[in-house]
Amino acid sequence: MSGELFTVGKSVAPIYGIEKATGELCFPADINLPNMLWMKIVRSPHAHARIVEVNGAAARRIPGVVAILTPDDVPKVLFGPYQEELYPLDQEVRFVGDSVAAVAAEDWNIAEAAARAIEVKYELLPAVLDAEAAIRPESPLAVAFMPEGVLARPGGGRPATAIDASSNVLRGLADRPTVVNARGDVAAGFLQSDFVVERVFRQSHVGAVSHEPRAGVAVYEDGQCTLWCSVQDPYRLQESVAQVLDLPMDSVRVVSTNLGGAFGVKVTGRFAILTALMARQTGRPVKVWFSREEESLDSHNRSALTHYVKAGAKKDGSLTAFEVRTFLDNGFWIGLGENIAQHICTRPMDLYHGCPNVKWEVFVVRTNHPTTGPYRGRADAESHFPIESVLDELAHAIQMDPIEFRLKNRLHAGDDLCSAPGKIMSTVWVEEAARSGAKAIGWERRSTIPAATPGPRKKGIGMALVIHSCGSNPAGTSEAEVVVDREGGILFFSGTPDQGSEQQTTLRQMVAEIFGVGLAEVHGDNADTSTCPFDSGPFSSRTVYATGIAACRAAQDAKKQVLDHAAMLLDRDAKDLEVGQGSVWARSEASRKLDLAEVARHAGGRISGKGIHNAKDDNLFAYGFAAAFAEVEVDVETGEVKILRLVSSHDVGRAINPMILDGQILGGAAQGLGYAMTEGFCFDPRTGTALNQWFLDLRTPSILDVPDIEAVVVELGEPTHPFGAKGCSEISYVGVAPAIANAIYNAAGIRLTELPMTPDRVLKALQEAKRSAA
Amino acid sequence: MDDQETHNITLKINGSVHRVDIDSNWTLNDVLRNRLDLTGTKRACDYGGCGSCTVLLDGVDVYSCSILAVEAQGKGILTIEGLGTKENLHPLQKSFALSYAAQCGWCTPGMIMSAKALLDRNPAPTEADVRAALSGVLCRCTGYTSIVNAVLEAASVMRGIP
Numbered sequence: 001m002s003g004e005l006f007t008v009g010k011s012v013a014p015i016y017g018i019e020k021a022t023g024e025l026c027f028p029a030d031i032n033l034p035n036m037l038w039m040k041i042v043r044s045p046h047a048h049a050r051i052v053e054v055n056g057a058a059a060r061r062i063p064g065v066v067a068i069l070t071p072d073d074v075p076k077v078l079f080g081p082y083q084e085e086l087y088p089l090d091q092e093v094r095f096v097g098d099s100v101a102a103v104a105a106e107d108w109n110i111a112e113a114a115a116r117a118i119e120v121k122y123e124l125l126p127a128v129l130d131a132e133a134a135i136r137p138e139s140p141l142a143v144a145f146m147p148e149g150v151l152a153r154p155g156g157g158r159p160a161t162a163i164d165a166s167s168n169v170l171r172g173l174a175d176r177p178t179v180v181n182a183r184g185d186v187a188a189g190f191l192q193s194d195f196v197v198e199r200v201f202r203q204s205h206v207g208a209v210s211h212e213p214r215a216g217v218a219v220y221e222d223g224q225c226t227l228w229c230s231v232q233d234p235y236r237l238q239e240s241v242a243q244v245l246d247l248p249m250d251s252v253r254v255v256s257t258n259l260g261g262a263f264g265v266k267v268t269g270r271f272a273i274l275t276a277l278m279a280r281q282t283g284r285p286v287k288v289w290f291s292r293e294e295e296s297l298d299s300h301n302r303s304a305l306t307h308y309v310k311a312g313a314k315k316d317g318s319l320t321a322f323e324v325r326t327f328l329d330n331g332f333w334i335g336l337g338e339n340i341a342q343h344i345c346t347r348p349m350d351l352y353h354g355c356p357n358v359k360w361e362v363f364v365v366r367t368n369h370p371t372t373g374p375y376r377g378r379a380d381a382e383s384h385f386p387i388e389s390v391l392d393e394l395a396h397a398i399q400m401d402p403i404e405f406r407l408k409n410r411l412h413a414g415d416d417l418c419s420a421p422g423k424i425m426s427t428v429w430v431e432e433a434a435r436s437g438a439k440a441i442g443w444e445r446r447s448t449i450p451a452a453t454p455g456p457r458k459k460g461i462g463m464a465l466v467i468h469s470c471g472s473n474p475a476g477t478s479e480a481e482v483v484v485d486r487e488g489g490i491l492f493f494s495g496t497p498d499q500g501s502e503q504q505t506t507l508r509q510m511v512a513e514i515f516g517v518g519l520a521e522v523h524g525d526n527a528d529t530s531t532c533p534f535d536s537g538p539f540s541s542r543t544v545y546a547t548g549i550a551a552c553r554a555a556q557d558a559k560k561q562v563l564d565h566a567a568m569l570l571d572r573d574a575k576d577l578e579v580g581q582g583s584v585w586a587r588s589e590a591s592r593k594l595d596l597a598e599v600a601r602h603a604g605g606r607i608s609g610k611g612i613h614n615a616k617d618d619n620l621f622a623y624g625f626a627a628a629f630a631e632v633e634v635d636v637e638t639g640e641v642k643i644l645r646l647v648s649s650h651d652v653g654r655a656i657n658p659m660i661l662d663g664q665i666l667g668g669a670a671q672g673l674g675y676a677m678t679e680g681f682c683f684d685p686r687t688g689t690a691l692n693q694w695f696l697d698l699r700t701p702s703i704l705d706v707p708d709i710e711a712v713v714v715e716l717g718e719p720t721h722p723f724g725a726k727g728c729s730e731i732s733y734v735g736v737a738p739a740i741a742n743a744i745y746n747a748a749g750i751r752l753t754e755l756p757m758t759p760d761r762v763l764k765a766l767q768e769a770k771r772s773a774a
Numbered sequence: 775m776d777d778q779e780t781h782n783i784t785l786k787i788n789g790s791v792h793r794v795d796i797d798s799n800w801t802l803n804d805v806l807r808n809r810l811d812l813t814g815t816k817r818a819c820d821y822g823g824c825g826s827c828t829v830l831l832d833g834v835d836v837y838s839c840s841i842l843a844v845e846a847q848g849k850g851i852l853t854i855e856g857l858g859t860k861e862n863l864h865p866l867q868k869s870f871a872l873s874y875a876a877q878c879g880w881c882t883p884g885m886i887m888s889a890k891a892l893l894d895r896n897p898a899p900t901e902a903d904v905r906a907a908l909s910g911v912l913c914r915c916t917g918y919t920s921i922v923n924a925v926l927e928a929a930s931v932m933r934g935i936p
Contacts, residue, residue, distance in 0.1 A: 262878075694821065
């Protein structure tokens with residue numbers, strides 16, 4: 001695209017903004033239907049147990065209780081968001097909070113009381129709560145009774161395989177990691193090193209903490225099931241409901257138009273299937289709505305991780321070797337564990353493509369902690385804290401500027417990729433992001449000597465580079481439809497839910513641009529399986545990129561049909577025609593304008609353009625790059641770290657809507673700040689219970705905790721996207737923790753190796769530094 | 775719960791009088807959302823942890839999840855539905871809507887109601903005033919900058935400053 005653009009690149013107001021500000025926007029939890037029942041899920045108090053008996057007799061006696069579903073009452077059909085691996089209810093519970101049974105009652109209050117009154121007899125099984133210990137052959141198993149027929153689907157062209165239930169290591173053993181990324185010879189690499197750093201890093205299991213607790217409302221009538229549900233994957237849910245309820249796909253409708261936050265974790269789950277089953281069982285509408293505790297526990301958040309890292313470099317700044325062993329505490333299910341592991345061990349090694357010797361092993365370990373999944377910054381938030389911390393340490397050791405050291409070893413456009421063999425990136429604007437960010441934070445003010453500030457409150461600046469995908473790999477599928485209706489209206493249909501990123505706004509801006517109209521002229525619908533074409537959902541920052549490509553193709557297809565019909569009506573060659581402002585005209589006769597309505601009527605009343613982006617696409621995905629900067633003040637007496645400023649600098653290709661882009665960058669960075677400083681579930685090591693399931697102790701940042709954050713945007717384009725855009729809704733999360741850790745080192749001369757970086761950990765590191773100095 | 779008493783209570787919400795049968799342990803949030811279909815008021819926890827359920831009770835911002843419906847009798851309740859409409863937006867609603875201060879929209883009604891209570895008592899707040907006043911409402915999406923700016927913008931508009 002060239003020349004002056006109409007709406008792309010402009011900060012137009014988001015389409016759902018007014019409805020959000022008036023409270024009129026309808027989320028699944030806001031649906032109340034006549035005669036509706038409320039459902040409550042009975043949850044396991046044990047990390048691991050076999051269900052011996054579920055006795056609903058006492059619950060049934062409570063007035064207003066209508067139906068109970070136990071493991072014996074549900075179809076033994078496997079389903080799941082990533083592979084078929086879950087029964088709607090199972091005979092074994094595998095984490096504190098796992099689903100045991102469900103009860104429906106006349107109101108929410110009765111349902112809750114009934115759930116408490118259901119008596120469950122458990123046979124306790126040994127709980128697996130230490131991922132490292134769990135890889136040993138003598139360890140008890142986190143899943144004692146694996147359902148038959150479960151296949152792991154790792155994706156990326158690798159075949160689905162039966163699950164070996166005899167080890168807790170997913171598709172591996174104690175001496176065989178789930179995934180390995182190897183190149184060169186690490187032993188030889190370390191021999192060539194002038195400096196070698198070895199560290200152990202630990203990161204807490206953190207929650208996405210969407211503020212909308214998951215909800216579902218199901219209606220079952222005459223063999224048709226409709227489900228309004230808080231999921232990012234409505235088409236997968238449609239398929240799962242059809243499988244479990246044994247219905248044809250077109251008898252199931254799922255609507256997930258707007259979600260109150262999702263961040264990657266709101267996927268097809270038991271709660272949704274149980275709501276549909278309960279609606280069929282009772283013949284009445286059924287609503288489920290999670291409590292905060294349920295949203296914390298049954299949510300597929302980011303796993304806890306331990307990384308053993310060894311890295312070496314030469315004095316000239318060349319990286320020589322990386323050797324990493326990672327343990328990912330996956331929870332019991334397969335989920336997306338292997339896929340996340342694959343990206344953990346490859347993507348940072350693509351960013352530092354210059355390092356010739358790599359061995360990175362990841363053990364994806366089944367445990368009896370809550371299940372985990374792809375939360376904002378998937379795989380890269382998991383990997384960047386250790387890698388960027390170690391790089392900072394090496395840069396200090398060889399007395400090289402941390403930015404220059406990183407850039408010396410970085411990926412370039414056209415380099416081969418270990419994260420996607422056979423693919424290359426057409427753009428890598430990482431250096432530009434780093435230099436722009438450095439300028440914004442005032443990098444030149446940074447002391448090259450750590451702990452240079454006199455007195456107890458020490459200031460420092462740190463940074464990290466970031467790579468993150470936009471567009472999933474393996475790729476999902478986005479279909480899009482653009483319609484010109486008989487009134488000349490332009491309608492855009494996409495299957496992707498809007499979880500707050502306002503991607504329908506950005507997608508419609510692209511469609512509007514192609515038709516030469518303002519955003520207000522494009523209407524339509526999203527994430528209703530009965531009206532919208534298929535979409536895998538908004539994951540992996542894929543919407544602006546992958547769904548955007550599909551949307552542009554659909555708009556171009558519709559526009560071509562408009563031009564072809566107008567050419568007949570105007571008796572001109574289609575090549576001589578222009579479309580804009582709801583009309584078509586010939587360049588040579590601009591005064592004679594045909595209304596789009598006339599064109600649509602000539603086409604039979606409706607023009608429909610289709611577009612698709614899927615795994616076969618030449619423009620499969622792109623990588624976004626970023627540089628995160630932090631300025632901190634460390635109080636060496638109290639251990640308190642004050643974040644003075646964050647700068648989040650991004651290679652975005654091109655901004656479709658700068659205001660929305662800025663909002664995503666700032667919001668992601670604020671969430672990354674929580675990961676860095678305060679958040680993380682504390683699990684009781686004996687019982688596996690999360691001790692902090694509530695907002696007050698989840699410690700997500702409040703309005704008083706978030707400092708001044710500056711978003712810096714580098715717009716140098718991305719040729720594989722029609723408007724040059726890359727996705728940018730997750731990447732700002734990733735670099736915050738390592739940038740702050742490196743700033744703390746610059747301020748106080750200590751290395752923080754555990755997330756979150758709480759004051760007690762800072763004090764501990766200070767004491768250790770003092771001891772080793774003495 | 776079987777020993778809950780049922781009451782018929784009168785609530786004055788957004789200037790209208792509602793008579794509703796309730797159990798004594800239903801919260802104001804339960805009644806607004808589940809009985810009166812005033813679902814603009816959200817719930818994200820159930821214990822005053824996040825503020826997404828904030829409404830005004832006689833002009834004071836309160837957590838509707840932490841007040842029993844029976845306690846709200848005789849008081850003037852203002853919810854987001856009573857603040858403005860699509861056609862006639864309150865300046866706070868307008869500034870939130872246009873500036874992407876409402877990302878997912880779940881905390882938005884609570885933020886706006888808390889900000890309304892602030893602007894009623896302090897029409898010319900500083901940034902620090904806004905942050906202090908809204909510190910009882912959490913947002914997971916924005917990082918808060920756009921929210922603070924939206925409140926300051928609305929305050930200026932309401933004071934007649936262009």
